[in-house]
Amino acid sequence: MAKDFVVTPWEVSGDINYNRLIKKFGIQKIDNTLLERIKKQTKDLHFYLKRKIFFAHRDMNWILDQYEKKNKFFLYTGRAPSGHTHLGHIIPWIFTKWLQDKFNTELWFQIPDDEKFLFKTNLTLDDTNHYAYENILDIIALGFKPKKTKIFLNTEYAKTMYPIALKISKKITFSTVKAVFGLKPENNIGTIFYTAMQSVPAVLPSILKEKNIPCLIPHAVDQDPHFKISRDIMPKLGWYKPASIQCRFLPPLTGSGKMSASDMQSTNTIFTIEYPEEVERKIKKYAFSGGQPTIQEHKEKGGNPEIDICYQYLSFFLDNDKKLQKIYYDYRTGAMLTSELKEITTKVINNFLKKHQKARIKAKSQIEKFMLRD
Amino acid sequence: MAKDFVVTPWEVSGDINYNRLIKKFGIQKIDNTLLERIKKQTKDLHFYLKRKIFFAHRDMNWILDQYEKKNKFFLYTGRAPSGHTHLGHIIPWIFTKWLQDKFNTELWFQIPDDEKFLFKTNLTLDDTNHYAYENILDIIALGFKPKKTKIFLNTEYAKTMYPIALKISKKITFSTVKAVFGLKPENNIGTIFYTAMQSVPAVLPSILKEKNIPCLIPHAVDQDPHFKISRDIMPKLGWYKPASIQCRFLPPLTGSGKMSASDMQSTNTIFTIEYPEEVERKIKKYAFSGGQPTIQEHKEKGGNPEIDICYQYLSFFLDNDKKLQKIYYDYRTGAMLTSELKEITTKVINNFLKKHQKARIKAKSQIEKFMLRD
Numbered sequence: 001m002a003k004d005f006v007v008t009p010w011e012v013s014g015d016i017n018y019n020r021l022i023k024k025f026g027i028q029k030i031d032n033t034l035l036e037r038i039k040k041q042t043k044d045l046h047f048y049l050k051r052k053i054f055f056a057h058r059d060m061n062w063i064l065d066q067y068e069k070k071n072k073f074f075l076y077t078g079r080a081p082s083g084h085t086h087l088g089h090i091i092p093w094i095f096t097k098w099l100q101d102k103f104n105t106e107l108w109f110q111i112p113d114d115e116k117f118l119f120k121t122n123l124t125l126d127d128t129n130h131y132a133y134e135n136i137l138d139i140i141a142l143g144f145k146p147k148k149t150k151i152f153l154n155t156e157y158a159k160t161m162y163p164i165a166l167k168i169s170k171k172i173t174f175s176t177v178k179a180v181f182g183l184k185p186e187n188n189i190g191t192i193f194y195t196a197m198q199s200v201p202a203v204l205p206s207i208l209k210e211k212n213i214p215c216l217i218p219h220a221v222d223q224d225p226h227f228k229i230s231r232d233i234m235p236k237l238g239w240y241k242p243a244s245i246q247c248r249f250l251p252p253l254t255g256s257g258k259m260s261a262s263d264m265q266s267t268n269t270i271f272t273i274e275y276p277e278e279v280e281r282k283i284k285k286y287a288f289s290g291g292q293p294t295i296q297e298h299k300e301k302g303g304n305p306e307i308d309i310c311y312q313y314l315s316f317f318l319d320n321d322k323k324l325q326k327i328y329y330d331y332r333t334g335a336m337l338t339s340e341l342k343e344i345t346t347k348v349i350n351n352f353l354k355k356h357q358k359a360r361i362k363a364k365s366q367i368e369k370f371m372l373r374d
Numbered sequence: 375m376a377k378d379f380v381v382t383p384w385e386v387s388g389d390i391n392y393n394r395l396i397k398k399f400g401i402q403k404i405d406n407t408l409l410e411r412i413k414k415q416t417k418d419l420h421f422y423l424k425r426k427i428f429f430a431h432r433d434m435n436w437i438l439d440q441y442e443k444k445n446k447f448f449l450y451t452g453r454a455p456s457g458h459t460h461l462g463h464i465i466p467w468i469f470t471k472w473l474q475d476k477f478n479t480e481l482w483f484q485i486p487d488d489e490k491f492l493f494k495t496n497l498t499l500d501d502t503n504h505y506a507y508e509n510i511l512d513i514i515a516l517g518f519k520p521k522k523t524k525i526f527l528n529t530e531y532a533k534t535m536y537p538i539a540l541k542i543s544k545k546i547t548f549s550t551v552k553a554v555f556g557l558k559p560e561n562n563i564g565t566i567f568y569t570a571m572q573s574v575p576a577v578l579p580s581i582l583k584e585k586n587i588p589c590l591i592p593h594a595v596d597q598d599p600h601f602k603i604s605r606d607i608m609p610k611l612g613w614y615k616p617a618s619i620q621c622r623f624l625p626p627l628t629g630s631g632k633m634s635a636s637d638m639q640s641t642n643t644i645f646t647i648e649y650p651e652e653v654e655r656k657i658k659k660y661a662f663s664g665g666q667p668t669i670q671e672h673k674e675k676g677g678n679p680e681i682d683i684c685y686q687y688l689s690f691f692l693d694n695d696k697k698l699q700k701i702y703y704d705y706r707t708g709a710m711l712t713s714e715l716k717e718i719t720t721k722v723i724n725n726f727l728k729k730h731q732k733a734r735i736k737a738k739s740q741i742e743k744f745m746l747r748d
Contacts, residue, residue, distance in 0.1 A: 172562060
């Protein structure tokens with residue numbers, strides 16, 4: 001029997017069965033027909049699509065219909081600032097940048113500092129503000145177009161957002177958030193209201209430009225319940241339902257669930273500001289291995305890349321398909337040892353982080369080009 | 375047995391028994407000792423205090439303690455813009471102006487347009503915005519000091535208010551708003567969050583000035599449940615509990631409950647923008663009379679001023695105690711007929727409205743001196 005898993009916007013744990021999740025959430029699997037349609041517009045496919053890291057969607061065909069009719073969409077994604085950025089966070093952003101480049105679209109990047117403040121007992125608004133600006137450096141470092149990208153904190157953009165959230169909130173009952181998120185009478189009233197704020201960016205450009213504009217939300221699959229609600233409400237207010245394209249999680253070093261940003265000492269998480277030596281140490285020490293107990297046994301039976309965390313990290317960070325396939329083959333057949341796989345992974349991630357950290361320093365002087373505030 | 379009545383921030387109906395309400399809400403009756411203490415500072419007493427129109431309070435003695443120690447309070451009151459201003463609305467504002475004059479204090483005047491939008495199915499944010507600015511004319515017309523009075527709409531001041539509301543909301547559960555206001559799972563999530571916004575002005579000046587400042591809230595008694603919650607939460611956030619001083623309702627023309635602003639055609643309500651002929655007509659036609667069925671019977675048995683709406687209106691709008699006492703006596707003994715009482719009342723109210731409407735026109739050019747926006 002499959003182990004139990006939990007995927008909500010506030011908790012991800014257990015061994016996630018993505019096929020079951022597709023059924024549970026009522027989302028659509030990305031199939032090859034859809035990939036072909038996307039490729040028709042983008043000429044090539046991001047390896048996150050080829051590898052089904054982005055694996056599900058809502059209404060992508062409608063987004064492409066509209067695009068083909070010259071009714072271009074905008075992108076909306078977000079980052080709730082509860083801690084430093086880790087490698088898991090940036091997966092949807094990397095893909096979002098690709099979408100921005102290929103479709104030449106606007107991107108509205110929400111930083112829901114209110115959410116993390118409300119849901120995390122120990123976080124103050126000063127904490128969430130601090131992490132917000134740390135996270136924004138990582139966002140900018142990925143190379144989004146400053147002229148086409150707007151980043152905003154919910155608290156700093158509340159004069160614009162709150163009245164729109166009111167209109168949305170008027171259509172959502174406590175019963176709904178109870179059913180969709182499992183919120184309880186003991187939850188604070190801020191958490192109950194919050195989903196209205198998360199819905200706002202899906203219509204904000206349409207409202208500001210007084211024109212119904214399709215919205216595509218690339219995001220990690222745990223956020224789907226929010227947008228399921230958005231999709232129910234928006235047509236009632238006269239706007240399009242937002243479409244979405246959803247990715248699986250980069251697993252934590254130790255295996256199941258998703259990485260946690262709440263603790264810099266975390267042994268299952270690699271942060272974007274990590275030193276190369278620390279990345280090496282963490283991978284060596286903590287990365288769950290699909291190898292055999294002894295070198296001899298490994299050479300005989302071969303390793304299991306499917307459950308090997310390093311291999312999975314490479315599938316998120318090593319673009320080159322041929323190289324990845326060779327690693328799979330070598331590890332599966334036992335020609336590559338766990339120590340070698342860990343070494344390669346460390347190199348790939350540290351190469352990525354070296355460039356990223358350089359861009360992150362440059363980003364400090366770029367912030368004001370991106371920020372939207374009232 | 376006493377008839378049942380309902381007093382919540384969103385419903386007032388039935389024959390209100392104010393003594394029972396004091397017990398139900400757990401508020402304090404204003405007694406003569408307190409009146410003497412107030413008089414010591416103000417030299418005279420407003421007739422709303424002498425006549426126990428302001429009849430209850432929370433922590434007024436503490437406010438006076440602080441005042442005597444030179445720790446001056448600020449005033450906070452509000453108006454939820456669901457329609458045009460009627461005579462009932464301005465009762466607490468008239469008294470608030472007296473407090474501002476006597477204690478020379480700042481006044482923070484909240485216009486919770488969000489509240490009315492969320493609680494009234496048919497109101498749009500355009501409607502509430504329209505009424506907000508209509509209502510603000512009435513507020514300014516009463517003569518508040520522009521340099522010491524700040525008026526703000528929740529939606530227009532949301533960038534400042536929302537983060538504070540978040541901090542407050544984090545301490546309030548759905549169970550609490552269910553118990554205090556009777557909110558249900560079918561209520562929209564905006565209504566559930568709203569009380570946090572109503573609490574904000576009770577600490578806003580303290581937060582902006584980085585100094586704990588006592589707050590006194592003059593208001594109609596139906597709003598007490600909001601401030602009961604504020605009083606629970608504020609000390610947990612390091613701020614003073616707000617104090618309050620509470621008035622009874624100007625009864626509707628037809629008798630029980632309170633006036634309703636939702637319908638300009640209303641037969642139980644006199645609006646501040648009403649023509650004198652219309653005031654006369656409404657009072658003649660609809661004002662519930664404490665008189666006897668026939669003139670002869672009236673002259674023999676006398677009328678009942680206690681239940682007579684005109685007499686009650688005079689107690690709210692006729693400052694002169696001696697004149698009021700003479701009217702009481704004459705009506706009680708049958709020397710004054712209902713038609714005469716109605717005539718006097720019409721005159722008193724139309725005199726008030728004539729001055730008010732003139733000031734209201736002048737107020738149009740004063741608005742920007744008062745408004746606070748992000």
